[in-house]
Amino acid sequence: xxPKREIRxxxxxxxxxxxxxxxxxxxxxxSFQPLSGSLGSELLAINQTTTQSANAVTSVVTYFRGLDTLxxxxxxxxxxxxxxxxxxxxxxxxxxxxxxxxxxKIGADILFPLIILFxxxxxxxxxxxxxxxxxxxxxxxxxxxxxxxxxxxxLKLNHKITTLVEALSGAGFVLVGILxxxxxxxxxGNFLPLGTLGKLWSGGVIPLIYIFVxxxxxAEISTLVExxxxxxxxx
Amino acid sequence: xLDSFNQTPFLHGVITIGAFLLLAIGLIGAMxxxxxxxxxxxxxxxxxxxxxxxxxxHFEVGKDAPIVTEKVTEFGVNMVDPVPQAMILTTIVIAIxxxxxxxxxxxxxxKLTGNLDIDKMNELGEES
Numbered sequence: 001x002x003p004k005r006e007i008r009x010x011x012x013x014x015x016x017x018x019x020x021x022x023x024x025x026x027x028x029x030x031s032f033q034p035l036s037g038s039l040g041s042e043l044l045a046i047n048q049t050t051t052q053s054a055n056a057v058t059s060v061v062t063y064f065r066g067l068d069t070l071x072x073x074x075x076x077x078x079x080x081x082x083x084x085x086x087x088x089x090x091x092x093x094x095x096x097x098x099x100x101x102x103x104x105k106i107g108a109d110i111l112f113p114l115i116i117l118f119x120x121x122x123x124x125x126x127x128x129x130x131x132x133x134x135x136x137x138x139x140x141x142x143x144x145x146x147x148x149x150x151x152x153x154x155l156k157l158n159h160k161i162t163t164l165v166e167a168l169s170g171a172g173f174v175l176v177g178i179l180x181x182x183x184x185x186x187x188x189g190n191f192l193p194l195g196t197l198g199k200l201w202s203g204g205v206i207p208l209i210y211i212f213v214x215x216x217x218x219a220e221i222s223t224l225v226e227x228x229x230x231x232x233x234x235x
Numbered sequence: 236x237l238d239s240f241n242q243t244p245f246l247h248g249v250i251t252i253g254a255f256l257l258l259a260i261g262l263i264g265a266m267x268x269x270x271x272x273x274x275x276x277x278x279x280x281x282x283x284x285x286x287x288x289x290x291x292x293h294f295e296v297g298k299d300a301p302i303v304t305e306k307v308t309e310f311g312v313n314m315v316d317p318v319p320q321a322m323i324l325t326t327i328v329i330a331i332x333x334x335x336x337x338x339x340x341x342x343x344x345x346k347l348t349g350n351l352d353i354d355k356m357n358e359l360g361e362e363s
Contacts, residue, residue: 072325
């Protein structure tokens with residue numbers, strides 16, 4: 001048996017196995033039916049009386065499963081921390097994306113405050129409309145990305161401020177949870193007045209938690225963007 | 236004619252096949268490419284198929300997003316399930332964190348060795 005023939009047999013066997021697995025997986029996926037009348041409808045039924053938040057997804061993320069969100073924010077923090085361990089002496093690095101473009105430079109100055117404002121709007125209205133802390137935080141980070149592209153090496157984030165914002169907002173999230181534990185029955189419980197559905201001041205602790213999450217995510221993703229854009233060693 | 240396309244089982248089938256194709260694209264990219272950077276981006280594409288499948292399978296024709304607006308004035312049976320959307324929000328953030336950490340490892344590896352080809356990696360010893 002020559003080696004050429006051996007490879008051919010192996011290829012045929014592997015492709016047969018892959019096609020059998022594909023057919024099986026497609027069969028399983030196509031016959032899947034989501035359950036109706038499960039956890040989601042229960043949560044929708046009690047949402048108005050417990051949270052008064054117009055966006056049910058937000059109340060699931062920050063109230064019914066708030067501990068999950070705390071773990072998620074912790075994972076994001078640990079990831080940024082690991083990246084910061086690997087890349088040292090960030091202030092001496094050079095920006096590798098240097099565009100010398102007049103339109104970009106002038107447009108960035110005009111757009112920067114507007115994008116920041118829009119990000120805060122999305123964060124604050126997280127319990128009324130689609131959006132929330134994570135989405136608004138990423139929008140704020142995109143404003144910093146625009147500034148990094150426009151101002152080549154002149155703009156540097158003040159890492160004392162970003163670390164302070166990140167630490168304070170993380171501590172604020174935990175503090176809200178502990179206050180809920182002390183004042184009412186459980187961790188991340190609601191200790192504020194609920195308000196009326198659809199108004200800005202409604203939802204109890206939900207807007208407070210989402211503001212903390214938004215500040216934390218915006219500081220973290222801005223730091224992340226700076227790590228990846230300022231990567232070249234200065235000579 | 237067009238009404239027969241706007242049925243829940245048909246849309247679920249389209250979403251399933253689309254998500255499966257996206258998964259196949261991601262896995263084929265992760266297995267066939269030699270560049271470390273492209274492998275991680277292919278895994279990220281494969282993750283996107285999971286988001287699409289999970290959100291899409293809980294969509295039903297005639298139901299709205301679980302948000303109270305002028306049109307939908309109260310929470311009830313006429314809304315889709317909010318729990319999968321909240322879970323996928325968590326998953327997207329974790330996927331971003333994992334992708335960023337792995338790409339920073341790729342950058343550091345390239346700075347140390349000047350190599351991104353997985354066939355030429357021999358830091359743990361030559362293949363015997």
